[in-house]
Amino acid sequence: MxxxxxxxxxxxxxxxxxxxxxxxxxxxxxxxxxxxxxxxxxxxxxxxxxxxxxxxxxxxxxxxxxxxxxxxxxxxxxxxxxxxxxxxxxxxxxxxxxxxxxxxxxxxxxxxxxxxxxxxxxxxxxxxxxxxxxxxxxxxxxxxxxxxxxxxxxxxxxxxxxxxxxxxxxxxxxxxxxxxxxxxxxxxxxxxxxxxxxxxxxxxxxxxxxxxxxxxxxxxxxxxxxIGNCHVYVDSSADLTMAENIVINAKTQRPGVCNAMETLLVHEAVAEKLIPHLTETLSKMGVEIRGCLKTKRLIPDIRLATAEDYAQEFLDLILAVKVVSSLDEALDHIYKYGTKHSEAIITNDYTSSQRFLREVDAAAVYVNASTRFTDGEEFGFGAEIGISTQKLxxxxxxxxxxxxxxxxxxxxxxxxxx
Amino acid sequence: MxxxxxxxxxxxxxxxxxxxxxxxxxxxxxxxxxxxxxxxxxxxxxxxxxxxxxxxxxxxxxxxxxxxxxxxxxxxxxxxxxxxxxxxxxxxxxxxxxxxxxxxxxxxxxxxxxxxxxxxxxxxxxxxxxxxxxxxxxxxxxxxxxxxxxxxxxxxxxxxxxxxxxxxxxxxxxxxxxxxxxxxxxxxxxxxxxxxxxxxxxxxxxxxxxxxxxxxxxxxxxxxxxIGNCHVYVDSSADLTMAENIVINAKTQRPGVCNAMETLLVHEAVAEKLIPHLTETLSKMGVEIRGCLKTKRLIPDIRLATAEDYAQEFLDLILAVKVVSSLDEALDHIYKYGTKHSEAIITNDYTSSQRFLREVDAAAVYVNASTRFTDGEEFGFGAEIGISTQKLxxxxxxxxxxxxxxxxxxxxxxxxxx
Missing domain, CATH: 3.40.605.10 (Aldehyde Dehydrogenase; Chain A, domain 1)
Incomplete structure (x- = not known):
């Protein structure tokens, strides 16, 4: 036959x-x-x-x-x-x-x-x-x-x-x-x-x-x-300890899977307080940082991130970082580079949280939680045959x-x- | 450009x-x-x-x-x-x-x-x-x-x-x-x-x-x-007046659309009582009948239906008719020739109605109603962009x-x- x-x-x-x-x-x-x-x-x-x-x-x-x-x-x-x-x-x-x-x-x-x-x-x-x-x-x-x-x-x-x-x-x-x-x-x-x-x-x-x-x-x-090119955006009003915990979890808990985070976006108002400390911890965990010019000013010993870095799903211990001047810039970045999988905002601002939930087009949009939860088991479905990244x-x-x-x-x- | x-x-x-x-x-x-x-x-x-x-x-x-x-x-x-x-x-x-x-x-x-x-x-x-x-x-x-x-x-x-x-x-x-x-x-x-x-x-x-x-x-x-190759099956327990009304409606009210009926299946126990009278009415309305051997025995002046007739969406004043010996034979016929659009049973038997609803795989399955209702407006959706015949x-x-x-x-x- x-x-x-x-x-x-x-x-x-x-x-x-x-x-x-x-x-x-x-x-x-x-x-x-x-x-x-x-x-x-x-x-x-x-x-x-x-x-x-x-x-x-x-x-x-x-x-x-x-x-x-x-x-x-x-x-x-x-x-x-x-x-x-x-x-x-x-x-x-x-x-x-x-x-x-x-x-x-x-x-x-x-x-x-x-x-x-x-x-x-x-x-x-x-x-x-x-x-x-x-x-x-x-x-x-x-x-x-x-x-x-x-x-x-x-x-x-x-x-x-x-x-x-x-x-x-x-x-x-x-x-x-x-x-x-x-x-x-x-x-x-x-x-x-x-x-x-x-x-x-x-x-x-x-x-x-x-x-x-x-x-x-x-x-x-x-x-x-x-694929999942997932972002965590740390807003100016974020609880920075929470932000650190979530970023570390989203990046390192299982870096090879689609709901792991690939790019960190940080509001400029909290960049100085957050980035040096957080990236030091990440580096100790083996994470390579690639950042924008503003990031490099805070932590000089890193590679400058290219557009390819922002577009890539590393599935590895590599993190792209970008400092943004507003929620709008974060939303634009996610619109441009995101793959509509899982996106998170860390914020304590009501309006920012609502805007992020409404304006980000992705399968799962988070406020103050790790992107790693996008999973059939974690959502309570008991099992999972995969994660759909299409809309139909x-x-x-x-x-x-x-x-x-x-x-x-x-x-x-x-x-x-x- | x-x-x-x-x-x-x-x-x-x-x-x-x-x-x-x-x-x-x-x-x-x-x-x-x-x-x-x-x-x-x-x-x-x-x-x-x-x-x-x-x-x-x-x-x-x-x-x-x-x-x-x-x-x-x-x-x-x-x-x-x-x-x-x-x-x-x-x-x-x-x-x-x-x-x-x-x-x-x-x-x-x-x-x-x-x-x-x-x-x-x-x-x-x-x-x-x-x-x-x-x-x-x-x-x-x-x-x-x-x-x-x-x-x-x-x-x-x-x-x-x-x-x-x-x-x-x-x-x-x-x-x-x-x-x-x-x-x-x-x-x-x-x-x-x-x-x-x-x-x-x-x-x-x-x-x-x-x-x-x-x-x-x-x-x-x-x-x-x-496409919709839709069937109406008249069960042995059917109210035959209701059956006639529904068949006439499903076939003739607007024959050129996908939810119009194309094949009539009749249980042999009611074939003699239903078919001659119903097809006479249909013929008067301009409907051409093509039937199986048993149908032709009841109304000899018709063309014998071929497998192509049963498979075809006429979208026209043509009706294929088949006499079946059981609900199972009707279900098998629909499984073989149906396009999973709209299928109806006319019955007064509880078990037959439940089996038909459960076992027929189609977008819309009817008991005692015309297939012509498969329509966004009629279903109460207010408007319709089309009728999906896929399952996804x-x-x-x-x-x-x-x-x-x-x-x-x-x-x-x-x-x-x-």
């Missing part, structure tokens, strides 16, 4: 399964998630063996440490994937909720009911845990899922898939609920991106190259989970609700349109 | 305007809509003159009557576009509504607030009223809009645009709020479909060729407003709310992530 036919068949299977799944009881879906967790634990050895193969390939092809770390599985990580499944089983089922119902003057009762999207394709890279996370969230929300992981993790992903799929089928989910594309050819993704008839949405998870390629080539609707369908952290759509149900008594 | 630069500039203007518009007060937006209506009425003569040019071209190039009708403007139609603007002014402003707000255990207060999408591109064909409708809904929902109408209506659209844009600017909306692409080259649309940096969403409105082309070629997210972002009739997205606003007191 050639690649096209193979992907088409998987998509058809998933699409067929979606019809059954959409009306599966919460009890059966939860039982399946629990069984999937059990099978994952039961097949630990096989999964670890498969992971060794991937790790050997990665090492021999000279992948860096961060890559190896993302790829590596161990008993703990497998157990944590299994508890992830149990956690999703414990979350409320989003399907079937009638979010609104109203009566028209012609006595039609119209309701909006939450239903699954249908079939979701997940295109990801070298993190094998995505195989489990994505399957768990899709099953719980009544969607079938087509998984296409990176070639570097193909052995690990296949072993994981075999375990969880066994659990899903044994618990009574229809065959095709979880489809796995066991091939590494580029063409497989190209085919998947054009199967609008069978696939309702694609979610790419990974680096910006992957995301860009899916956005540009897919005819299936895509939810973009993109879902914005910000996507939990179970974001994997659903609605349908209108209309109760009549013979009404016709005049 | 070449086409690329020209479209790019318009997109940048619209994008810049969106920033201001998103925080524009409801009062100013409403005042602008009223001024736009006034300018439309004031410039009636110019618009009608421009429309004459388009009509002459259309006639000399042999366009059919339906096309000419869609293109034709007269005083009444212009006045009705103006009252459309007034109507939108009177609708509630969707922007700024906090649809939910909750407190986390760390005392963060997280809210979901409704905000504009940003910049919306509308690609449409020969109906000049779309120029006004789309601009009205976008302005009210705080979005800037880029209008690209069909070349057959270019003079009419430009005259309309000049009038409403004058009103918008005079009322204080930023320049670029309503951009109009005054060119007929195919390349203009091609450029627009790739401007992800400046355009947040494209909504194609028109025939299936236009929609397919936009879905396939746009990298900007698209909301598909597609919006499904079914799209009103003002569907032209918005959300952002999370987070109120903290210095919280950092542990």
């Amino acid at each position: 050639d690649i096209y036919d193979c992907i088409l068949e998987k998509a058809k299977n998933a699409n067929r399964a979606a019809r059954t799944l959409s009306n599966m009881s919460t009890d059966i879906k939860n039982a399946a998630l629990i069984k999937m967790a059990e099978e994952l634990n039961k097949n630990k050895d096989d999964i670890l063996k498969a992971n060794m193969l991937d790790l050997e390939d990665a090492k021999s092809s000279g992948k860096n440490d961060a890559f190896i770390d993302r790829l590596t599985l161990n008993e703990n990580r497998i157990e944590s994937m299994a508890s992830g499944l149990m956690k999703v089983a414990s979350l409320p089922d989003p399907i079937g909720e009638v979010t609104r119902m109203w009566k028209k003057s012609n006595e039609l009762n119209i309701g909006r009911v939450r239903v699954p999207l249908g079939t979701i394709g997940i295109i990801y890279e070298a993190r094998p845990n995505v195989t489990v996370d994505a399957a768990a969230l899709c099953v719980k929300s009544g969607n079938s899922v087509i998984l296409k992981g990176g070639k570097e993790a193909i052995n690990s992903n296949l072993a994981i898939y075999n375990a969880i799929n066994k659990g899903a089928i044994e618990a009574g989910l229809p065959a095709g609920t979880i489809e796995f594309i066991n091939m590494t050819e580029r063409k497989a993704v190209e085919v998947l991106m054009k199967l609008n008839e069978y696939v309702d949405v694609l979610i790419p998870r990974g680096g910006s190259g992957l995301i860009k390629s899916v956005v540009e080539n897919s005819t299936v609707p895509v939810i973009e989970t993109g 369908h879902a914005r910000g952290p996507m939990g179970l609700n974001e994997l659903t759509t609605i349908k209108y149900i209309v109760y009549g008594e013979g009404q016709i349109r005049e | 070449d086409i690329y630069d020209c479209i790019l500039e318009k997109a940048k203007n619209a994008n810049r305007a969106a920033r201001t518009l998103s925080n524009m007060s409801t009062d100013i937006k409403n005042a602008a809509l009223i001024k736009m209506a006034e300018e439309l009425n004031k410039n009636k003569d110019d618009i009608l003159k421009a429309n004459m040019l388009d009509l002459e071209d259309a006639k000399s190039s042999g366009k059919n009557d339906a096309f000419i009708d869609r293109l034709t403007l007269n005083e009444n139609r212009i006045e009705s576009m103006a009252s459309g603007l007034m109507k939108v002014a009177s609708l509630p402003d969707p922007i700024g509504e906090v649809t939910r707000m909750w407190k986390k255990s760390n005392e963060l207060n997280i809210g979901r607030v409704r905000v504009p999408l940003g910049t919306i591109g509308i690609i449409y064909e020969a109906r000049p009223n779309v120029t006004v409708d789309a601009a009205a809904l976008c302005v009210k929902s705080g979005n800037s809009v880029i209008l690209k109408g069909g070349k057959e209506a270019i003079n009419s659209n430009l005259a309309i645009y000049n009038a409403i844009n004058k009103g918008a600017i005079e009322a204080g909306l930023p320049a670029g709020t309503i951009e109009f692409i005054n060119m007929t080259e195919r390349k203009a649309v091609e450029v627009l479909m790739k401007l992800n940096e400046y355009v947040d969403v494209l909504i194609p409105r028109g025939g299936s060729g236009l929609i397919k082309s936009v879905v396939e070629n746009s990298t900007v997210p698209v909301i598909e407003t597609g 972002h919006a499904r079914g009739p799209m009103g003002l709310n569907e032209l918005t997205t959300i952002k999370y606003i987070v109120y903290g007191e210095g919280q950092i992530r542990e």
Whole structure:
């Protein structure tokens, strides 16, 4: 069977399964998630063996440490994937909720009911845990899922898939609920991106190259989970101790993720009091500072920040700093360089806080809190399939609700349109 | 200036305007809509003159009557576009509504607030009223809009645009709020479909060729407003008088639109009582019947329906009929041939009604009512920019709310992530 036919068949299977799944009881879906967790634990050895193969390939092809770390599985990580499944089983089922119902003057009762999207394709890279996370969230929300992981993790992903799929089928989910594309050819993704008839949405998870390629080539609707060039703006009225704590947290607590801060904006009225002390602490923590001219005047031993620095998502212990003369200048800077992910103001001024909340266009806008909270778990969604940086369908952290759509149900008594 | 630069500039203007518009007060937006209506009425003569040019071209190039009708403007139609603007002014402003707000255990207060999408591109064909409708809904929902109408209506659209844009600017909306692409080259649309940096969403409105082309070629997210192959299923327990009324309404009240019915499914237990009488009435109304073998046994003088007939959106006075032996067979038929638009069951059986509502996957599912109600106005949204047949972002009739997205606003007191 050639690649096209193979992907088409998987998509058809998933699409067929979606019809059954959409009306599966919460009890059966939860039982399946629990069984999937059990099978994952039961097949630990096989999964670890498969992971060794991937790790050997990665090492021999000279992948860096961060890559190896993302790829590596161990008993703990497998157990944590299994508890992830149990956690999703414990979350409320989003399907079937009638979010609104109203009566028209012609006595039609119209309701909006939450239903699954249908079939979701997940295109990801070298993190094998995505195989489990994505399957768990899709099953719980009544969607079938087509998984296409990176070639570097193909052995690990296949072993994981075999375990969880066994659990899903044994618990009574229809065959095709979880489809796995066991091939590494580029063409497989190209085919998947054009199967609008069978696939309702694609979610790419990974680096910006992957995301860009899916956005540009897919005819299936895509939810973009993109980059975060996040700012913290310290207003003239800010509590400077709070500002320091938040900046340190937003920059250093986990610098490699999208909700970490990349640029610090400081009102000139507090620049002298804040910047030398704060950047000294940051430097001790290993953070490299790149600043504007005014910043460099306060702390001379730094590199001057370029426009590229302000535009970049470092994902690293590097911080760009800019002194601004007003809230407006901060807002303009964020408008120019921000990626509409997460933006924070530290202020004690009512008007500034309100203006920032209203005028910054981003998935999450904070007053007096760290940008690091932009996360499904932290927002209270229980789990997360990614953070949408587009505005269509879902914005910000996507939990179970974001994997659903609605349908209108209309109760009549013979009404016709005049 | 070449086409690329020209479209790019318009997109940048619209994008810049969106920033201001998103925080524009409801009062100013409403005042602008009223001024736009006034300018439309004031410039009636110019618009009608421009429309004459388009009509002459259309006639000399042999366009059919339906096309000419869609293109034709007269005083009444212009006045009705103006009252459309007034109507939108009177609708509630969707922007700024906090649809939910909750407190986390760390005392963060997280809210979901409704905000504009940003910049919306509308690609449409020969109906000049779309120029006004789309601009009205976008302005009210705080979005800037880029209008690209069909070349057959270019003079009419430009005259309309000049009038409403004058009103918008005079009322204080930023320049670029309503951009109009005054060119007929195919390349203009091609450029627009790739401007992800400046355009947040494209909504194609028109025939299936236009929609397919936009879905396939746009990298900007698209909301598909597609076809409706709608079914009415008459269950064995149906009130047959109600069934007749609904079928006649759904088929004949306005056969050329997407929520009109295309196929009638009849349970075999009531086929003999329903079909001959109902189809006689329909035939008298000019409806051509194409039926299955069982239908043909009841009314021999008809053409046998093919699979193509069941798959087709006739948009005409043609009805495909099929006798089924069970609700399951009806559900399977709808699953196979339906386009997930609007589907109805006529029944008095509780279980059948519940199963149909639950198991049919469509934007709108009806019990005992005509499919013709799938419409923003009829659903109570006050206005409609189109009917989405995809599942992402919006499904079914799209009103003002569907032209918005959300952002999370987070109120903290210095919280950092542990």
